[in-house]
Amino acid sequence: MNIKKYIKIYSLFLYTSIASELEYKYNVIIDFITAILSLIGSLFLLTIFFQNTDNIGGWNFEQALVIQGIYTILNGITNTWFNPNLTEIVKHIREGTLDFVLLKPIDSQFFISLKKISPSGILEIILGFSLLFYCISINQININLGFLFLCLTTLFCSIVILYSLWFLISTTTIWFVKTWNATEVLRSFLYIGRFPLNSFSFSLRIFFSIFVPIAFITSIPSEVILGIAQVWEILFELIVAGIFFMVSRRFWFFALKYYTSASS
Amino acid sequence: MEENIIQVENLSKSFDISSKGPGLRGTLKHFFKRETKSIEVIKNINFGIKKGEIVGFLGANGAGKTTILKILCGLIYPSQGKLSVAGNLPYKRNTNFLKNITLIMGQKQQLIWDLPPIESFYLNAAIYDIAEFEAKKRIKKLSDMLEIEKELYIPVRKLSLGQRMKSELLAALIHKPNILFLDEPTLGLDINAQRNLRKFLQIYNKETNATICLTSHYMKDITSLCKRVICIHEGCLTYDGELEKLLKKISPVKDILIICKTDKDAKELSNSGFFIKNQNQKEITITIKKDSIKSTLNKILNKFEIEDLYINEPPVDEIIGNILVKEKV
Numbered sequence: 001m002n003i004k005k006y007i008k009i010y011s012l013f014l015y016t017s018i019a020s021e022l023e024y025k026y027n028v029i030i031d032f033i034t035a036i037l038s039l040i041g042s043l044f045l046l047t048i049f050f051q052n053t054d055n056i057g058g059w060n061f062e063q064a065l066v067i068q069g070i071y072t073i074l075n076g077i078t079n080t081w082f083n084p085n086l087t088e089i090v091k092h093i094r095e096g097t098l099d100f101v102l103l104k105p106i107d108s109q110f111f112i113s114l115k116k117i118s119p120s121g122i123l124e125i126i127l128g129f130s131l132l133f134y135c136i137s138i139n140q141i142n143i144n145l146g147f148l149f150l151c152l153t154t155l156f157c158s159i160v161i162l163y164s165l166w167f168l169i170s171t172t173t174i175w176f177v178k179t180w181n182a183t184e185v186l187r188s189f190l191y192i193g194r195f196p197l198n199s200f201s202f203s204l205r206i207f208f209s210i211f212v213p214i215a216f217i218t219s220i221p222s223e224v225i226l227g228i229a230q231v232w233e234i235l236f237e238l239i240v241a242g243i244f245f246m247v248s249r250r251f252w253f254f255a256l257k258y259y260t261s262a263s264s
Numbered sequence: 265m266e267e268n269i270i271q272v273e274n275l276s277k278s279f280d281i282s283s284k285g286p287g288l289r290g291t292l293k294h295f296f297k298r299e300t301k302s303i304e305v306i307k308n309i310n311f312g313i314k315k316g317e318i319v320g321f322l323g324a325n326g327a328g329k330t331t332i333l334k335i336l337c338g339l340i341y342p343s344q345g346k347l348s349v350a351g352n353l354p355y356k357r358n359t360n361f362l363k364n365i366t367l368i369m370g371q372k373q374q375l376i377w378d379l380p381p382i383e384s385f386y387l388n389a390a391i392y393d394i395a396e397f398e399a400k401k402r403i404k405k406l407s408d409m410l411e412i413e414k415e416l417y418i419p420v421r422k423l424s425l426g427q428r429m430k431s432e433l434l435a436a437l438i439h440k441p442n443i444l445f446l447d448e449p450t451l452g453l454d455i456n457a458q459r460n461l462r463k464f465l466q467i468y469n470k471e472t473n474a475t476i477c478l479t480s481h482y483m484k485d486i487t488s489l490c491k492r493v494i495c496i497h498e499g500c501l502t503y504d505g506e507l508e509k510l511l512k513k514i515s516p517v518k519d520i521l522i523i524c525k526t527d528k529d530a531k532e533l534s535n536s537g538f539f540i541k542n543q544n545q546k547e548i549t550i551t552i553k554k555d556s557i558k559s560t561l562n563k564i565l566n567k568f569e570i571e572d573l574y575i576n577e578p579p580v581d582e583i584i585g586n587i588l589v590k591e592k593v
Contacts, residue, residue: 005393012387020378023419099339100374105362106391260279261339 009106010114017084017116031120035079039072039127042194057199062138064196066222069131070155071194074218076124077159078190082166084116089170096261109252113167132225139226147224154224154234157241158217162190164244165213167252174255186214193218213240268312269443269475270336275345277306277331305331307499308345315442316473318465320480320490320507322584328499329479333445336477337367350443363392366441370451373432375420381431382416385438392439399438406434410464426457433464444468446478450485462488483584515583518557519576521549525569533568546571551578 021028046068050061059067089112092098101111136143166186189208197205197219208214220237223229281303284294306328313319321329334340335347338354338361347354352361375384382403389399407413410430415423423431429449437444446465450458462485469476480486486493486507493510495503503510524530524546533548534540538560542549552560557575564570 005390009387009390012390016376016379016383016387019383020376023378095372097372097374099334099367099369099372102339102357103337103362103365103367104388104391105359105393257341259339261334 006107006110013115014117018119020116021119028119031118032123035076035120035124035127038075039124039131042068042072046194057196059196059198062135063222063226065131066135066139066225067196067218068194069128069135070158070218070221070225071190072128072131073125073155074128074158074162074193075190076121076126076128078121078162078166078187079124080117080119080121081114082163083121084118085113086166086170088112088116090173093173093259098259099261102256102259108256109167109249113163136225141225141227150224150229150234151221154221154229154237157237158221160241161213161217161237161244164241164248167248168244171248171252171255174259189214196222213244216240267314269315269350270311270313270477271346271348272309272311272336273346275306275309275332275335275347276304276343277328277335277340278302278304278343304343305499306335306342309496309499309501311494311501311504313475313477315475316469317492318469318476318478318490320478320486320493321496322486322493323479323496327496329496330447332496333367333447333477333479337365337445338362339367363439364441365443365445366436366439367445368433368436368447368449370429370448373420373428375428375431375435377421378419380417380419381412381423381435384420384431384435385416388435388438394439402438402440403434406437409467410434411460426453426460429453429457429461430464433461437468440472442472442474444474444476446476446480448480449478450480450482458482458484465489486584511577511583514586515578516554517551517578518554519549519551519578520560520564521547521574521576522564522568522570523547523572525571529568529570533564536567 043065046061046064049056050064054060056064089098092101092112098112101108104111141147169186192208193214197208197216200208208216216237220229220233223233279302280300282294282298282300284290309332321332323329331340335342336349336354338349338357341355350361350364352358352364354361375381376387385403386396386399389396389402394402403416407416410433412427412430412434415427415431420428420431433449444465449465450461453461465476466489468474476489478485478489490507492505493503493507494501495510519541522533524533527546530543530546530548534543538550538552540548541551550560561573564573
């Protein structure tokens with residue numbers, strides 16, 4: 001893979017999609033306002049939960065705010081990249097425009113996953129990081145290079161897991177044609193990621209860690225930030241991210257063999 | 265002997281297609297227990313195409329023309345058979361193969377809707393590894409040929425269908441492909457836009473010696489671009505050869521338009537046993553066998569007072585329309 005070529009193409013993807021979005025400026029402003037209101041709503045919900053108790057699943061309010069921060073970043077990434085691109089796969093397959101993607105001398109998964117961005121999600125990412133920095137200061141956490149490296153690595157793994165899950169579901173469109181509902185269920189599961197993994201029962205913890213590792217993707221980076229993560233958890237997340245990404249990629253190329261294109 | 269750039273041997277393709285009965289009962293049955301049937305849409309087809317040829321694929325809707333094009337450009341896996349396009353197995357879609365071909369579909373578009381076409385051209389140039397200065401040169405040349413210099417900077421959504429199609433062509437040709445697959449490229453265009461597009465394809469073929477495979481329901485596209493046609497009927501190849509020979513073979517008749525001097529002559533002519541194709545007062549069109557032109561003309565000129573007379577080939581649309589529904593040509 002020619003990295004330089006892909007960086008150039010990605011910079012053009014960024015430019016063209018931002019330019020396209022800015023054609024409709026009121027839509028961008030409304031999206032920004034929605035992102036701010038959504039964060040305020042989530043924080044309000046969290047304060048209600050902690051009104052009558054000091055901790056949920058062993059996490060106090062200040063610690064739970066870290067999870068909210070990670071969730072906001074992941075939700076921002078979902079809105080910036082996954083939502084505009086991966087929901088588009090369904091459209092590409094139904095209307096047969098996937099043909100244009102497949103006939104380009106470029107990795108089709110790269111093209112289809114990163115072609116568009118929605119700038120409003122970037123505000124959510126910034127808000128999420130701001131909340132994290134606020135949490136780091138109120139929890140009196142020392143920042144050093146190793147800490148930053150671990151935080152960013154686990155956060156990156158969480159993004160990879162979430163992406164792979166979403167991509168796997170979208171790929172099934174090649175057979176089922178319409179799978180909007182399945183990605184909506186995934187988004188609903190992502191809301192669960194706003195709460196600590198320990199606050200769920202044992203069976204739900206297993207379900208949300210292994211089968212649909214949603215809670216797991218917010219909990220581990222949060223534990224790393226709070227300095228309570230176990231080494232095996234970090235390694236486990238790394239392995240899960242690697243496996244999920246490889247499976248999503250293999251599954252995509254396998255599914256393409258069954259692509260029949262839309263009729264003309 | 266020159267080798268074929270496209271070679272197809274015993275090509276077949278089947279699709280699993282589900283069918284649904286009418287009404288609520290049919291819908292529920294379709295939802296819970298879907299009945300699928302394997303339908304062979306391409307049946308054991310063989311042909312070869314040489315570099316620089318323009319070949320028209322003819323067939324009724326659903327005959328399998330687009331499926332053949334999509335198999336040739338690597339979008340659909342064939343169920344059976346051997347094929348080679350520019351020395352490659354299309355469905356492997358390797359980079360060299362993809363840089364050699366292009367697919368243009370009249371009813372689908374790849375341009376970014378909210379931006380001017382020039383932005384899509386630069387994006388495609390980057391994808392095909394074309395340096396910026398070279399891309400600028402190619403865009404300039406192609407936009408001159410297509411006469412869309414001004415439209416390059418207007419958002420795609422504000423362009424007319426004809427301007428959009430020309431821009432689609434430019435986007436699809438920026439990497440100088442050697443093989444062009446065109447699936448109904450003139451669909452929905454007005455007569456002038458159709459003519460311009462055909463003119464462009466003729467020049468492009470002449471200048472680059474590119475091979476062009478074309479499907480179209482507009483016979484003018486086929487007659488003005490393709491010397492050779494391949495007819496497909498229900499997935500089977502029914503004719504492969506020169507268009508002119510096909511027309512001669514299947515249409516051994518001529519139309520004669522006779523303009524009579526008086527209404528009386530017109531009435532008598534229409535009752536004299538000729539096959540009347542059309543009649544509009546004193547203008548009568550009769551259809552006769554090609555080998556009886558001389559005797560028919562003698563008879564008409566001797567018997568009737570006529571003002572003028574024209575001998576025509578029947579319209580190509582009519583002839584082709586008749587063969588599209590035939591199993592054998």
